[in-house]
Amino acid sequence: MTENHSPGVRLRAAAAAERPLQVAGVINAYAALLAKRAGFRALYLSGAGVANASFGLPDLGLTTLTQVAEEVRRIVAVTDLPLLVDGDTGWGDGLMVAHTVETLSRAGAAGLHLEDQEQGKRCGHRPGKTLVSTGEMMARIAAAVRGRVDDQFVIMARTDAYAVEGLEAAMARARCYVEAGADMIFAESLGSLEEYRCFAQAVQAPVLANMTEFGQTPLLTVQELGEAGVRLVLYPLSAFRAMSAAALQVYETLRREGTQQRLIEGMQTREELYEILGYHEYERQRDGASAKGE
Numbered sequence: 254m255t256e257n258h259s260p261g262v263r264l265r266a267a268a269a270a271e272r273p274l275q276v277a278g279v280i281n282a283y284a285a286l287l288a289k290r291a292g293f294r295a296l297y298l299s300g301a302g303v304a305n306a307s308f309g310l311p312d313l314g315l316t317t318l319t320q321v322a323e324e325v326r327r328i329v330a331v332t333d334l335p336l337l338v339d340g341d342t343g344w345g346d347g348l349m350v351a352h353t354v355e356t357l358s359r360a361g362a363a364g365l366h367l368e369d370q371e372q373g374k375r376c377g378h379r380p381g382k383t384l385v386s387t388g389e390m391m392a393r394i395a396a397a398v399r400g401r402v403d404d405q406f407v408i409m410a411r412t413d414a415y416a417v418e419g420l421e422a423a424m425a426r427a428r429c430y431v432e433a434g435a436d437m438i439f440a441e442s443l444g445s446l447e448e449y450r451c452f453a454q455a456v457q458a459p460v461l462a463n464m465t466e467f468g469q470t471p472l473l474t475v476q477e478l479g480e481a482g483v484r485l486v487l488y489p490l491s492a493f494r495a496m497s498a499a500a501l502q503v504y505e506t507l508r509r510e511g512t513q514q515r516l517i518e519g520m521q522t523r524e525e526l527y528e529i530l531g532y533h534e535y536e537r538q539r540d541g542a543s544a545k546g547e
């Protein structure tokens with residue numbers, strides 16, 4: 254799949270080629286390069302990731318479409334891997350949801366997910382979530398479909414209903430969302446592998462399982478989820494959590510010990526950084542340009 258294909262086509266192709274498709278959460282463009290280096294075929298921009306990492310804010314719907322779209326542009330500028338984007342609740346009503354889809358698609362995203370929570374959303378793994386009605390969410394999805402500028406752009410409907418209304422209701426909602434035009438379903442915060450199996454069987458669309466850490470869902474392997482019929486497996490914040498713990502340890506050690514001697518071993522070297530960035534290639538281009546007197 255080359256850049257000639259639209260991002261949506263590339264995401265669909267990745268999901269067809271790798272079963273289930275592992276989707277790497279990346280908090281920024283450099284993390285995208287790291288995930289690509291590790292062999293991932295699809296990327297994810299987490300709403301929590303943007304809020305936490307770029308703004309130091311909690312995941313409570315405080316970041317704007319413009320801010321998320323900017324992050325999307327930065328990521329797709331440096332990698333051709335398809336990027337699924339967390340669209341939260343779509344930042345508004347019908348017309349705004351369509352605008353959100355158009356904006357993220359033009360920014361270079363391959364697809365987005367929209368959830369059935371009320372506008373004042375919460376993290377899917379926190380208590381106190383409130384949902385919109387099934388009908389309202391179907392209208393949200395229909396508006397998203399209308400906003401497509403590329404018919405291969407993936408509209409994924411996320412249902413947060415399991416934690417609020419139970420498994421049966423969540424599956425019934427998911428079926429309605431597919432009817433409304435959703436290409437894929439994000440089954441949020443299910444409690445067991447058996448529930449994912451049940452869900453995947455009940456829904457006529459690819460189902461995504463969110464393997465976020467320290468949440469309500471057990472950490473299941475990609476093999477287990479694949480056997481249960483799940484088609485996409487998401488790790489939204491795994492690398493961010495690890496980076497954050499590592500960074501805190503570095504800051505604390507520097508303050509305590511006054512030197513980074515003991516930390517060097519755990520650091521990415523300058524050469525490794527340059528390799529990931531393709532630094533030398535950029536430098537060659539600059540040298541070539543100055544040799545030509547440009």
Ligand SMILES: C[C@](O)(C(=O)O)[C@H](CC(=O)O)C(=O)O
Pocket residue numbers: 299300301302312339375376377378463465466468489490
């Ligand atoms: C997937 C998610 O929407 C995100 O923004 O990354 C979060 C992840 C998390 O908070 O662990 C969610 O599941 O709500």
Ligand SMILES: [Mg+2]
Pocket residue numbers: 299300301312339341
């Ligand atoms: Mg989110």
